[in-house]
Amino acid sequence: MPRPRMKIGIAQINAIVGDFxxxxxxxxxxxxxxxxxxxxxxxxxxxxxxxxxPRDLVLKxxxxxxxxxxxxxxxxxxxxxxLLVGYIDFNDPEDRGQDLRNSAAFLHEGAVREKRxxxxxxxxxxxxxxxxxxxxxxxxxxxxxxxxLGVTICEDIWTDAYLLRPLYDREPVDELxxxxxxxxxxxSASPYHCGKPAVRRKMIAEVCDGAKVPLVYCNSIxxxxxxxxxxxxxxxxxxxxxxxxGPAFEEATVVVDLENTASTVDPPACDAEDLWKALVLGLRDxxxxxxxxxxxxxxxGGIDSAxxxxxxxxxxxxxxxHGLTMPSPxxxxxxxxxxxxxxxxxxxxCDEIGISDIFCEVKSTMAPLFEGQASxxxxxxxxxxxxxxxxxxxxxxxxxxxxxxxxxSELAVGYCTIYGDMCGGLAVxxxxxxxxxxxxxxxxxxxxxxxxxxxxxxxxxxxLRPDQKDQDTLPEYEVLDAILEMYVEKQLSVDDIxxxxxxxxxxxxxxxxxxxxxxxxxxxxxxxxxTSKAFGIGRRMPxxxxxxx
Ligand SMILES: Nc1ncnc2c1ncn2[C@@H]1O[C@H](COP(=O)(O)OP(=O)(O)OC[C@H]2O[C@@H]([n+]3cccc(C(=O)O)c3)[C@H](O)[C@@H]2O)[C@@H](O)[C@H]1O
Ligand SMILES: Nc1ncnc2c1ncn2[C@@H]1O[C@H](COP(=O)(O)OP(=O)(O)OP(=O)(O)O)[C@@H](O)[C@H]1O
Ligand SMILES: NC(=O)CC[C@H](N)C(=O)O
Numbered sequence: 001m002p003r004p005r006m007k008i009g010i011a012q013i014n015a016i017v018g019d020f021x022x023x024x025x026x027x028x029x030x031x032x033x034x035x036x037x038x039x040x041x042x043x044x045x046x047x048x049x050x051x052x053x054p055r056d057l058v059l060k061x062x063x064x065x066x067x068x069x070x071x072x073x074x075x076x077x078x079x080x081x082x083l084l085v086g087y088i089d090f091n092d093p094e095d096r097g098q099d100l101r102n103s104a105a106f107l108h109e110g111a112v113r114e115k116r117x118x119x120x121x122x123x124x125x126x127x128x129x130x131x132x133x134x135x136x137x138x139x140x141x142x143x144x145x146x147x148x149l150g151v152t153i154c155e156d157i158w159t160d161a162y163l164l165r166p167l168y169d170r171e172p173v174d175e176l177x178x179x180x181x182x183x184x185x186x187x188s189a190s191p192y193h194c195g196k197p198a199v200r201r202k203m204i205a206e207v208c209d210g211a212k213v214p215l216v217y218c219n220s221i222x223x224x225x226x227x228x229x230x231x232x233x234x235x236x237x238x239x240x241x242x243x244x245x246g247p248a249f250e251e252a253t254v255v256v257d258l259e260n261t262a263s264t265v266d267p268p269a270c271d272a273e274d275l276w277k278a279l280v281l282g283l284r285d286x287x288x289x290x291x292x293x294x295x296x297x298x299x300x301g302g303i304d305s306a307x308x309x310x311x312x313x314x315x316x317x318x319x320x321x322h323g324l325t326m327p328s329p330x331x332x333x334x335x336x337x338x339x340x341x342x343x344x345x346x347x348x349x350c351d352e353i354g355i356s357d358i359f360c361e362v363k364s365t366m367a368p369l370f371e372g373q374a375s376x377x378x379x380x381x382x383x384x385x386x387x388x389x390x391x392x393x394x395x396x397x398x399x400x401x402x403x404x405x406x407x408x409s410e411l412a413v414g415y416c417t418i419y420g421d422m423c424g425g426l427a428v429x430x431x432x433x434x435x436x437x438x439x440x441x442x443x444x445x446x447x448x449x450x451x452x453x454x455x456x457x458x459x460x461x462x463x464l465r466p467d468q469k470d471q472d473t474l475p476e477y478e479v480l481d482a483i484l485e486m487y488v489e490k491q492l493s494v495d496d497i498x499x500x501x502x503x504x505x506x507x508x509x510x511x512x513x514x515x516x517x518x519x520x521x522x523x524x525x526x527x528x529x530x531t532s533k534a535f536g537i538g539r540r541m542p543x544x545x546x547x548x549x
Pocket of ligand 3: 046153154156158188
């Protein structure tokens with residue numbers, strides 16, 4: 001088989017779900033930038049014209065017709081250098097099954113020349129493609145310019161070893177290789193989680209070696225709802241491994257000369273910098289794509305609100321972040337001092353509004369009803385809810401998006417107040433375990449103090465009653481996070497976790513708290529997914545259930 005000697009353009013674009021005219025413009029700009037760099041063929045991500053994942057929008061009667069209209073427009077703009085674009089098409093009405101196909105179109109000289117469908121439809125974790133699409137029945141190479149191109153869409157190249165999913169009975173790559181191809185192309189929308197870029201590199205190098213042809217993998221970038229796409233597009237050559245890696249967490253148009261490539265070095269498995277960039281992109285795109293230019297949040301002097309504020313300042317600019325520090329009778333002096341120190345480090349606005357008077361007022365208003373009752377969690381939650389009222393007032397008055405600051409560890413066990421500190425539109429670090437919160441903050445402080453060291457060093461506390469510490473109620477975060485990783489991310493049973501060396505009483509307590517607090521999480525603001533199993537769309541648990549295992 002002759003080796004393709006060509007320059008391939010990779011259009012790593014940030015599409016917005018359902019914005020057909022905007023996505024067509026983004027594609028054209030990237031296509032032209034690739035032409036300027038000498039590309040002879042340009043590849044874009046899965047559903048690059050649609051934005052991924054469009055979910056039930058695809059069921060609206062006007063959705064796919066509008067997509068096809070945009071595809072025709074785009075085709076009209078394409079010249080002698082072809083563009084591979086991801087879109088959604090109708091299934092043949094004669095065919096049984098779903099009405100739609102997850103598709104790739106080969107646009108060339110003003111027209112849609114070829115169409116291909118996705119074969120392997122991921123339906124697990126955050127993916128739900130069987131709900132909408134009919135899989136391709138066969139994989140045919142596209143012939144162009146004396147070459148046979150094997151066009152695949154995301155999951156089509158994923159092999160069993162890398163996925164927790166049912167085995168598929170067909171492997172499109174094997175089928176294409178059997179039919180004879182010179183080049184394997186993959187249009188992808190592969191969301192980020194900690195460690196995923198390294199997994200993709202390994203798998204793509206293996207698939208390329210197996211297929212014995214170059215593999216060009218173009219991934220999406222940008223965040224849509226809870227998912228962050230990291231880009232990191234790849235090119236692999238048989239026997240050489242990965243020879244090119246696109247930028248992470250930013251749009252890019254790059255041209256790779258398949259004749260002139262060198263192997264690249266593997267990045268670390270999961271580092272704090274990746275997590276930071278994912279959170280920044282997640283917040284920037286959520287705000288930008290929903291029309292917010294500014295955010296507000298409560299600053300407690302603690303580490304969670306500090307990291308959330310730092311992410312916001314990086315994503316939207318310091319001038320667009322407004323913090324409120326709201327001491328109650330139980331707040332430490334440090335809560336105010338550390339909040340102002342953080343605000344100074346980040347260059348964000350911070351105002352102090354004490355809540356002691358309102359708290360007294362609420363308590364005395366309820367006193368006739370609460371007579372004879374001891375003070376308990378009710379009064380703790382009142383403070384969190386008063387803060388929620390004030391923060392939502394700030395949000396309403398100035399049009400800020402209110403950020404909630406809870407981390408994954410506390411959301412897992414329900415250590416947070418519904419309609420209180422859970423108030424808000426986006427939960428920035430809700431998929432970041434507390435131990436990772438510390439890791440990212442230490443990384444942020446590697447050159448200068450961004451997060452006040454006092455915030456990092458003091459014992460975590462909700463400060464809702466005298467001398468309260470998180471560890472009065474919760475185990476040490478190292479232990480809690482280790483157990484949560486096994487229970488939530490790996491979905492192991494209590495017995496398995498105990499067998500791994502953890503205390504049975506503690507494991508049972510955590511399991512019960514996680515299960516009981518499903519109701520709280522289903523009312524929580526959407527979060528930004530950065531682990532392999534986040535609460536939200538990829539973990540659909542019943543609230544009412546009695547399974548213990
Ligand atoms: N299955 C279910 N479906 C629907 N509602 C359900 C429910 N189970 C309880 N509920 C309701 O939930 C209420 C209890 O929930 P909620 O009011 O949130 O309160 P709760 O979970 O009892 O207490 C919150 C805890 O979080 C701590 N906290 C608060 C704020 C911040 C932090 C921090 O460190 O960041 C920690 C606080 O110290 C306290 O220990 C009950 O009164 C009941 O009405
Ligand atoms: N004194 C306060 N002033 C302003 N906001 C507060 C205050 N106390 C709590 N909050 C808000 O409520 C959130 C929950 O805070 P809390 O201190 O109860 O728990 P935490 O999980 O330790 O968070 P943090 O590490 O940010 O303190 C904070 O992140 C902050 O947004
Ligand atoms: N869009 C897709 O097909 C994504 C599935 C793929 N396994 C991934 O996570 O990258």
